[in-house]
Amino acid sequence: xxxxxSAPSPNTVLFGSAAxxxxxxxxxxxxxxxxxxxxxxxxxxxxxxxxxxxxxxFAPGLWLASFLFGRRGTVPRFLGGAAVxxxxxHTTTSAIFALQYRxxxxxxxxxxPSLVWLFQFGFTSAAAVYQYSxxxxxxxxxxxxxxxxxxxxWFARTNRSPAH
Numbered sequence: 001x002x003x004x005x006s007a008p009s010p011n012t013v014l015f016g017s018a019a020x021x022x023x024x025x026x027x028x029x030x031x032x033x034x035x036x037x038x039x040x041x042x043x044x045x046x047x048x049x050x051x052x053x054x055x056x057x058f059a060p061g062l063w064l065a066s067f068l069f070g071r072r073g074t075v076p077r078f079l080g081g082a083a084v085x086x087x088x089x090h091t092t093t094s095a096i097f098a099l100q101y102r103x104x105x106x107x108x109x110x111x112x113p114s115l116v117w118l119f120q121f122g123f124t125s126a127a128a129v130y131q132y133s134x135x136x137x138x139x140x141x142x143x144x145x146x147x148x149x150x151x152x153x154w155f156a157r158t159n160r161s162p163a164h
Contacts, residue, residue, distance in 0.1 A: 002067065003067065005070075006064075006066040006067035006070055007063055007066075008059065008062045008063060008066065012062070013058070013059045013062070016058045016059075016062065017054075017055045017056070017058040017059060018055065019058075020054045020055065020057070020058040020085075020089075020147075020151075021051045021052065021053075021054040021055030021056075022051065022054075023054065023144075023147045024050045024051060024053060024054030024055075024093075024144065024147070025047050025054065026143070027050070027139070027140075027143035027144045027147060028046060028047055028050040028139050029043075029047055030143050031138060031139045031141075031143060032046065032047075032139075046139075049097060049100075050093060052093075053089060053092045053093025053094075053095075053097075054089055054092075056092045056096075057085070057088040057089040057091070057092035057093070058088075060088055060092075061084055061087075061089065062155075064084050064088065065077075065080060065081040065084040065085060068080060068084065069081055069084070074156045074157075075156075077152075077155055077156040078152040078153065078156035079152065081151060081152050081155030081156065082148045082149065082151055082152030082155070085148060085151050085152075085155075086148055090133070090136075090140070093132070093136070094128070094129045094132040094133060094136075095129075097129075097131075098124075098125045098128035098129050098132070100128075101124060101125070101128035101131075102121065102124050102125060102128065105120075105124050109121070109124070
């Protein structure tokens with residue numbers, strides 16, 4: 001019952017996902033502009049990666065934050081909601097990056113239904129997540145921290161999940 005009660009409304013998911021994706025996209029765009037004046041080989045690919053990562057992370061992040069912190073006080077909701085959304089956004093975006101990484105390296109991998117392919121897929125994906133985690137840190141500072149602060153504030157002020 002608590003799982004069902006933690007689910008966000010469809011309108012919140014629809015508009016929140018779009019808004020969170022746009023915020024992550026604008027944050028990345030500002031980071032690229034501040035760091036090197038948009039002089040990067042693939043700014044559109046980077047911006048799209050962060051947009052889709054943020055958009056796809058919003059619903060599960062909000063659901064998990066509501067499930068874990070929905071009936072807590074204001075401060076735990078603020079801190080927990082922001083932390084869960086940070087982890088959801090980073091995890092989703094790194095998964096998309098890992099899929100793109102895998103597509104590039106697939107030409108050198110073994111055929112699909114083999115043990116070697118399974119190892120190659122696992123280690124390629126793990127390397128992609130590691131590389132994304134290290135290389136993306138400067139895109140998560142400073143603008144996304146303001147976005148997370150805003151999300152935490154919004155999440156702390158919304159109605160708590162009903163008591164069971």
